Amino acid sequence: MKEHLYDMLMERAERFGSREVFRFKKTNSAEYGSISWTEVAGKVKAVSSALYTLGFRHGDNVGIFSDNKPEWTISDFGILGVRGVVVPFYATSSKQQLKYIVDETKMRLIFVGNQEQYEKALWLLDNTETVKTIVVYDSSVILNNDKCIAWDAFCELGSSNNNSGVLADIMKEAQSEDLATIIYTSGTTGEPKGVMLDHATFFYCFQIHDERLDVVESDMSACFLPLSHVFERTWTYFILYRGASNAYIDNPREIVKYLPVIKPTLMCTVPRFFEKTYEGIQLELSKWPTIKQNIFNWAIAVGHRRSEFLCKNQNIPTGLKFKYALANKLVLKKLRGVFGGNIKFMPCAGAAISPKLLRFFHAAGIFVNYGYGATETTATVSCFKEKTYDFDTCGSIMPGIQVKISDQGEILVKGSTVFKGYYNKPEVTQKSLIDGWYHTGDQGFITPSGNLVMQDRIKDLMKTSVGKYVSPQKIELLFGQDPFIEQVIAIGDNRKYVTALIVPSFEMLKKEVEKLGVATSDNKDLAANEIVNVFYTKRLEKIQEDFTPYEKVVKFKLLSEPFSIQNGLLTNTLKVRRNELIKLYSREIEEMYSA
Structure with a gap:
């Protein structure tokens, strides 16, 4: 039977009708509005009709360059309604990143969100050969080019042209194997690669998530990770597949502000969020009087004890139940209120996370379902069932997915969620897909209980000049747990010892400097201050007590500027561009090895 995302949406819209499906923050307001299933279906049909009127047909690539909003998802399904292919851009993409993807996919039309994105898209009109039309979501954007059209006018173009008959015929010809999207990887090294996923891949993904996760029609998910990423995009599809609803947050920095407003039951997250x-919790806690801190720590300890029984699927002792009820009333319920108070679970992936953090939030009653996946595997390869949890792993392998570990320790994945190849890159595809097995580039192993552990990116593993292999992820993860460290990168490949570049948590540090007798509060001066550096040396010695000698960071350099997307040191998915960082701070690195 044919399975197509457009058909799925229309079937759900017919079933749920006037029920709310999307929530969104109103323009220039703190209030949230809503859209029904019927309204969404009508808008999607209008987008499909407008695209058809403009000459878009089966296999045509169409771009979306915007922050998260209902229009993003409506455009997504509207493109699929003409059997088109959706090519998303990260909302923070540079002009050159846009141009690379536009040139490779030959797209003729791009949907954009705000003024900044519009201006970058305008640049594409003059600097690419194919882009001819820009559709703008935000009504406040000033349109000054006849090749640009406002969202409402675009939808009206579709509604005024009665293409319903021909669009229905197009969908009759649609196949499960139709290419649905090309998702470009963020490119930590080298040029980005376009991952091709078809409709059948997504539907198999829905099926196996149905077996693993409890998502029901009454659920609401907070949509704040980029829809341009496979994680949030596939999750949004799954939410709609289950008949649940989505609340869009277009500014990720406002997530904590709006969670108590929308009160979601679900939310995709990344480790950086936690x-x-x-x-933030620790910073606030440090301001409390000792007695309140003791109550908080006692409540978390009670939560930890309860969590131990839950993870082993054992009955909780009566005495512990009473303690937990008190801990919940005094502390834990308020802590969950930060997330809106209704969270059932929060899928989390995209980078390594400290088991300490997982234990903390689990103790507070917040189930962080940490898993492993990739764009090339349509997101999830492994995650947890709610009742069983091992904080040191990425969960058990999803039903129907095969995972094996190569002789070199690389995680290999096979199954119906594995991608079809990289767009216009057959040679790269052949190196990554061998006999149906996707070579992830990640080092890992499978535990005796069947859980997957991802240790590090193979290309990131460091071999010191004395022949010892060191995992930078292990060092960075443990250092990152320190409240006085904001960001860190370990260095040591082909070097005689390991060093690190560290961005302090200046907010925490500035609270501490008075006790240290340091007068300055300037970031640059703090990073260079001898007393501050001694303070960090002592903290690192404590962190590294259990490290083997060759793993220990011998020297470090404090940096005054954080790694960011804007300075090119983070990808759009907040992964460190290791090579760029080493290049930028080459002088500081050499100083650590020259003495």
Whole structure:
């Protein structure tokens, strides 16, 4: 039977009708509005009709360059309604990143969100051969080019042209094997690669998530990770597949502000979200009087004890139940209120996360379902069932997915969620897909209980000049748990010892400098201050107590500027561009090895 995302949406819209499906923040307001299934279906049909009127047909690539909003998803399904292929861009993409993808995919039309994205898209009109039309979501954007059209006018173009008959015929010809999207990897090294995923791949993904996760029609998910990434995009599809609803947050920095407003039951997350949340909690805790801190720590300890029984699927002792009820009333319920108070679970992936953080949030009653996946595997390869949890792993392998470990320790994945190849890159595809097995480039192993552990990117493993292999991820993860460290990168490949570049948590540090007798509060001066450096040396010695001698960071350099997307040191998915960072700070690195 044919399985197509457009058909799926229309079937759900017919079934659920006037029920709310999307929530969104109103323009220039703190209030949230909503859209029904019927309204969404009508808009999707209008987009498909407008695209058809403009000459778009089966296999044509169409871009979306915007922050998260209902229009993003409506455009997504509208493109699929003409059997087109959706090519998303990260909302923070540079002009050159846009141009690379536009040139490779030959797209003729691009949907954009705000003024900044519009201006970058305008640049594409003059600097690419194919882009001819820009559709703009944000009504506040000033249009000054006849090749640009406002969202409402574009939808009206579709509604005024009665293409319903021909669009229905197009969908009759649609196949499960139709290419649905080309998702470009963020490119930590080298040029980005376009991952091709078809409709059948997504539907198999829905099926196996159905077997693993409890998502029901009454659920609401907070959509704040980039829809341009496979994680949030596939999750949004799954939410709609289950008949649940989505609340869009277009500014990720406002997530904590709006969670108590929308009160989601579900939310896709990345480790950085929990790291920042934990840092914020610890910073606030440090301001409390000792007695309140003791109550908080007692409540978390009770939560930890309860969590131990839950993870082993054992009955909780009566005495512990009473303690937990009190801990919940005094502390834990308020802690969950930070996330809106209704969270069932939060899928989390995209980078390594500290088991310490997972234990903390689990103790608070927040189930962080940490897993492993990739764009090339349509996101999830492994995750947890709610009742069983091992904080040191990425969960058990999804039903129907095969995973094996190569002789070199590389994680290999095979199954119906594995991608079809890289767009216009057959040679790269052949190196990554061998006999149906996707070579992830990640080092890992499978535990005796069947859980997957991802240790590090193979290309990131460091071999010191004395022949010892060191995992930078292990060092960076443990250092990152320190509340006084914001960001860190370990260095040591072909070097005689390991060093590190560290961005301090200046907010925490500035609270501490008075006790240290340091007068300055300037970031640059703090990073260079001798007393501050001694303070960090002592902290690192404590962190590294259990490290083997060759793993230990011998020297470090404090940096005054954080790694960011804007300075080119982070990808759009917040992964460190290791090579760029080493290049930028080559002088500082050489100084650590020259003495």
